Amino acid sequence: xxxxxxxxxAVLTPLDREYVEKSIYTVCxxxxxxxSQWVNGxxxxxxxxxxxxxxxxxxxxxxxxGRGQFLDTASTQWLRLKAYYDYGVSYIEASYxxxxxxxxxxxxxxxxxxxxxxxxxxxxTRKSYRLGDAFTLDAHSALTLPVLALEAGTASNVPPSTxxxxxxxxxxxxxxxxxxxxxxxxGTDDEGDEPLRxxxxxxxxxxxPANPHGAYEAAVYGALRADGTPIGVTRAIAVPDGYGHVDVxxxxxxxxxxxxxxxxxxxxxxQSQVEPxxxxxxxxxxxxxxxxxxxxxxxxxxxxxxxxxxxxxxxxLAFAARQKIGGGPEHVLYRDQLIVALGAxxxxxxxxxxxxxxETTAIxxxxxxxxxxxxxxxxxxx
Amino acid sequence: VTVRQYGRRLLDMSPxxxxxxxxAKVLVAIGAHVDRMIDGAVAAVxxxxxxxxxxxxxGYIGSDRLLRQPPLESAAAFTERLRGWRDVHRRRGxxxxxxxxxxxxxxxxxxxxxxxxxxxxxYVLHTDGTITRGASTLRALSGPPERWARWWLDISGGxxxxxxxxxxxxxTTEWNAEHTQGRVFVRNNARRWSGSRRWSxxxxxxxxxxxxxxx
Numbered sequence: 001x002x003x004x005x006x007x008x009x010a011v012l013t014p015l016d017r018e019y020v021e022k023s024i025y026t027v028c029x030x031x032x033x034x035x036s037q038w039v040n041g042x043x044x045x046x047x048x049x050x051x052x053x054x055x056x057x058x059x060x061x062x063x064x065x066g067r068g069q070f071l072d073t074a075s076t077q078w079l080r081l082k083a084y085y086d087y088g089v090s091y092i093e094a095s096y097x098x099x100x101x102x103x104x105x106x107x108x109x110x111x112x113x114x115x116x117x118x119x120x121x122x123x124x125t126r127k128s129y130r131l132g133d134a135f136t137l138d139a140h141s142a143l144t145l146p147v148l149a150l151e152a153g154t155a156s157n158v159p160p161s162t163x164x165x166x167x168x169x170x171x172x173x174x175x176x177x178x179x180x181x182x183x184x185x186x187g188t189d190d191e192g193d194e195p196l197r198x199x200x201x202x203x204x205x206x207x208x209p210a211n212p213h214g215a216y217e218a219a220v221y222g223a224l225r226a227d228g229t230p231i232g233v234t235r236a237i238a239v240p241d242g243y244g245h246v247d248v249x250x251x252x253x254x255x256x257x258x259x260x261x262x263x264x265x266x267x268x269x270x271q272s273q274v275e276p277x278x279x280x281x282x283x284x285x286x287x288x289x290x291x292x293x294x295x296x297x298x299x300x301x302x303x304x305x306x307x308x309x310x311x312x313x314x315x316x317l318a319f320a321a322r323q324k325i326g327g328g329p330e331h332v333l334y335r336d337q338l339i340v341a342l343g344a345x346x347x348x349x350x351x352x353x354x355x356x357x358x359e360t361t362a363i364x365x366x367x368x369x370x371x372x373x374x375x376x377x378x379x380x381x382x
Numbered sequence: 383v384t385v386r387q388y389g390r391r392l393l394d395m396s397p398x399x400x401x402x403x404x405x406a407k408v409l410v411a412i413g414a415h416v417d418r419m420i421d422g423a424v425a426a427v428x429x430x431x432x433x434x435x436x437x438x439x440x441g442y443i444g445s446d447r448l449l450r451q452p453p454l455e456s457a458a459a460f461t462e463r464l465r466g467w468r469d470v471h472r473r474r475g476x477x478x479x480x481x482x483x484x485x486x487x488x489x490x491x492x493x494x495x496x497x498x499x500x501x502x503x504x505y506v507l508h509t510d511g512t513i514t515r516g517a518s519t520l521r522a523l524s525g526p527p528e529r530w531a532r533w534w535l536d537i538s539g540g541x542x543x544x545x546x547x548x549x550x551x552x553x554t555t556e557w558n559a560e561h562t563q564g565r566v567f568v569r570n571n572a573r574r575w576s577g578s579r580r581w582s583x584x585x586x587x588x589x590x591x592x593x594x595x596x597x
Contacts, residue, residue, distance in 0.1 A: 024408075024411050027415075033404050061423070062419055062422040066429060201446075208472050210479075212558070213474070213475070214556070238560045242529040243531065245561075274560075
């Protein structure tokens with residue numbers, strides 16, 4: 001007689017060591033072994049303990065295999081394997097922050113470096129950056145040169161600053177050379193599990209040549225620049241006009257796609273991969289609707305006002321990043337959504353009153369909300 | 383080593399003193415657990431495919447493959463659809479594929495359903511489940527001819543259960559083509575659907591059915 005199949009829940013849930021050990025003793029009892037007679041320290045106890053440790057590890061592996069079968073339960077490397085081998089979707093690796101630094105020589109010396117020879121460090125990020133190009137910095141002159149972080153990820157991102165005290169050369173270099181970064185140096189982190197799941201599901205739309213729902217979104221999410229760095233589209237919507245034109249509106253998690261070249265590239269991707277014959281599709285930035293937030297937050301006082309405001313700002317940014325272009329099927333932002341998001345910021349918050357925005361705010365089909373908070377608009381009351 | 387043999391071989395692989403008396407029984411108990419883990423690994427892979435060991439994982443697989451199981455669809459029928467998911471999705475965005483999805487939702491209670499294009503093409507989902515393509519004059523004059531990328535789905539040939547409406551809204555959205563504007567009419571004696579009117583259409587029919595939405 002065949003045994004019943006192991007059910008899904010048993011496969012997905014790993015057994016802990018204690019459970020396995022108890023189970024081994026139970027089976028021993030059924031086989032006629034009176035384990036209650038085993039004294040403490042009897043070698044068989046250690047034998048069973050060792051076996052249960054190994055078996056619990058095997059159970060963990062079984063669980064990983066089981067979870068790795070489904071997008072909703074697979075994570076990290078298992079999810080990446082599934083995404084690539086089942087759907088042909090590669091996860092986006094972290095990129096190295098890149099930008100430029102300005103070297104200003106205030107002295108009379110002249111300095112020459114070859115490719116990748118000069119390494120500089122930023123005191124805020126505590127990360128190092130390499131100047132890729134060879135250069136000669138003459139006396140009393142300045143150069144702006146491209147830099148690349150040595151470590152991938154956003155931890156190496158540097159906001160723009162003209163403060164030369166933030167930078168120092170790792171490679172020996174005269175103190176007369178001042179280093180600043182007037183423009184930001186930016187990279188991206190590894191793609192998280194949830195964005196990857198979303199892209200995998202969207203990629204299914206690309207199976208059809210009939211331009212199905214979600215095809216344009218699938219093409220622009222995860223789109224890369226020519227140098228392999230992600231453009232960063234996290235929101236997109238396609239709006240047809242019935243005359244054969246489709247406007248594809250895009251935005252990143254933080255707002256607009258700021259580089260016009262990125263929009264040009266997105267247009268190229270959409271028009272070469274998705275746009276069917278007889279249809280005119282065009283990608284453009286969505287419109288940001290600025291919504292001032294006025295709210296009173298009452299909390300138990302566990303956090304200081306500064307700490308709570310910082311957390312509330314982060315919550316608001318995260319909430320804004322989740323807002324769809326067009327405001328969902330009803331093209332509306334409900335104030336209740338905002339109240340819930342603010343209230344979930346910290347367990348010390350017990351009451352949230354939002355006086356702006358109003359109960360509902362209309363969101364145009366090509367727009368997304370951006371929230372602003374005036375200095376005195378967020379009242380935090382312990 | 384095939385599945386469920388490893389535990390039995392534990393005894394063969396052990397030193398002589400462990401093959402006797404209590405130690406042997408303990409080894410058998412541990413071996414049974416090893417076998418169970420191997421079975422678990424096999425079952426873990428099997429659950430990832432529809433209909434091999436059980437129907438428990440159909441929801442997960444359907445979620446992965448963007449196919450939903452309507453309340454009236456049997457597990458066996460859903461399993462078959464999940465197996466052919468790539469073929470189904472390759473036709474997403476076509477009129478016939480949209481009607482096939484509606485056939486799945488309605489199961490045996492299909493009201494006659496008409497999918498009409500601005501240019502006069504009409505697909506009909508008949509009550510026996512067949513789908514035919516022909517010409518219609520009913521909507522050929524709705525709106526200017528240059529606004530060609532439009533369709534109307536008329537499910538008013540029968541009364542539809544209220545519970546089916548949300549699923550229908552999802553399906554008509556997901557199986558639409560991105561460049562078209564669609565409008566769905568349903569009669570189900572329910573309240574008027576509160577979905578948005580996206581395309582600012584004048585109402586083309588004098589007596590509109592109870593439920594209408596635009597996708």
